[in-house]
Amino acid sequence: MADFIQLLMNGLALGSVYALAAIGFVIVYSATGVVNFAAGQFVMLGTFAGVATLVNGGWSLPAGYLGALAAMALFGALFYAVVYLPLRNSPAVTMIIGTVAIGITLQNAALLGFGSWPFRLVSPFEGMTVDIAGAVVPVHAIAVVVTTAVLIGLLWLLFNRTTLGIAMRAVAQDLVAARLMGLKVGALLAFTWILAAVLAGVAGLMLGPMWFADVNMGDPIALKAFAATIIGGFGSLPGAIAGGLFVGLTEVLGAAYVSSAYKDLIAFGAMILFLLLRPQGVFGERIQDRG
C-alpha cells in the first residue's frame, strides 16, 4: 500500500507534466489548426532554459524560474512571428513540416549549446519528503501536482471569465467572424503561442528534477503528450488533462507492477485502441465549438 501511494504520487506528477504539454498542444491546435510537432521540444527548451539560468547562470530560484519562463514567452512570440505567420496560409502539410523542422533545429541547437551530457536541475524541494500513510513521497511530486492544478484553475478562469480568454475561444471557433467583430486576431493568436510556450516552460522546469535534463528528452514527451490528446480527445482541454494523467500513471505503475521494459505499452496500447475504436477520445471533440 505504501509503495502504491508513492507510485501514485510519482505517476500523478509525471502525468501533470504530460498534461501541461498536452494542454499547450491543444490550445494551439484549437486556435490555429496547427498540429505542433515541436511540442515536445518546447518542453525540452523549458528544461534547458532552467539549466541556463539556474545551473549555468547560478541565478537564485525565483529569478531563475522567472527568467526561464520569460525566455519561453519570448520564444513563443518568436515562433508565432517566424514560423506561424509566414506559413499560416500554406497547406497543413507545409505547416507540419515547418514544426518538425523547428523541432529538429531546437534539439540540435540544444546539443550545440549544452552538449550531450545530461544536466541535473535541482528542485526547490530537493531531498524533502513527506510521509503519507506510511509512504515516503517526494515534496517535489506534490508541488508538481499542486502547481499543475493551480495552472489548470487559472486557465479555466482565463477561458471562461475573462474577455481575453473568451476572445481566444472565439478566434478558435471562427476566425472570420472574429475579424468581423473587430477582435485583434493577430495579437490573440500570438498570445496563444506565447501561452503554449510558457506552459511547456513550466512543464520543463518541473520535469527537470524528475528526469535528467537531456537534449533528447523532447521526443518521448511529444509522444506521451500526443498519446494523451488522442486518449482524452483531440482538441479537448479536459481530455488533455485526463489523458496526460492516465499516461503518466500507467507509465509509473506499469514500470513497477508489469515491467519497466514495457512501461509504455499500456499508454500506447490504449492510444492505438482509441484510434481504432473511439477516435474522438474520452471527451470527444467538442464539435459544437468548431462550427
Next chain:
Amino acid sequence: MLGCSDLTVAYGDIVALHGVTLQVRAGETVALIGANGAGKTTLLQTISGLNKVRGGHISFDGSPLDSLSCERRVRLGIAHAPEGRRIFPGLTVEENLVLATSPWRPPGGRYGDEIAQVFELFPRLKERRRQLGWSLSGGEQQMLAIGRALMARPRLLLLDEPSLGLAPRLAEEVYERVGRIRRSGLTILVVEQNTVLALAVADRGYVLETGRVVLEGAAAELKRDPRVREAYLGR
C-alpha cells in the same frame, strides 16, 4: 457615408465584382439584390476588409478605407452580420454579444445600455442568454448575429441575407426588426435574394448581376420595374 467606386475584386482568376459603384448616404437603408453568385457577399466582405481590392476604392465618411484592417473598420463603425450568421457556437449568447463590444469598450468598461437595447429588440435572446450559440434555432441565430453587430456601436450596419434559410414567417419577423433598426436612424446596407422583403424595408436599391450593377433606383421604382418584376419577383 459609404462610397464604392469602380470596385473590382477577384478570387484568383474568378472576377467576382467588375467595377461596382455604389453609395449609401447617412440615415438611408439600401438594398442590394441579386441572384446566388452575383457577388453580393463579396461586396460586403470587401467593405469589411476581408477581401483584397484589385481595382477601385472604398471610402467611409469621405476618407479611404482601402488600407485599413478589418479591426480598424469596425472601430470606425462598420458592423457586419455575415452570411450564414457565423455566431460563435461554443460561446453563450451573452458572450457572443459582449465580445462584439471589444472594439470600443475599455477593459472592465460597461455595456449595459447596449445589451439592454439588443434584448429589447430581441427578447428571445434575453431568455436564452446563457445558452450556447449552437443550440439556438436558425431564427434566433440570425437575431443574435444582428444583435451582435449592434453591440459594436455601429454607424453602418451590413446585413448579408438575413432571411436565408428561415421559414417565411421568421424571415418576416427578422425584417420587421430590421425596419425598427432603420427607424432608429441607423444606416443599413442589406444584401438579399429575397427581393420582396429587402425592397419593402429599403429606401433605395441596386441590382447586381454577375458582378455588375445593372439597375439602381428608389426601392418603390425598382419594385415596379418590369425587369425586376420578371427576374426577381416572379411575376
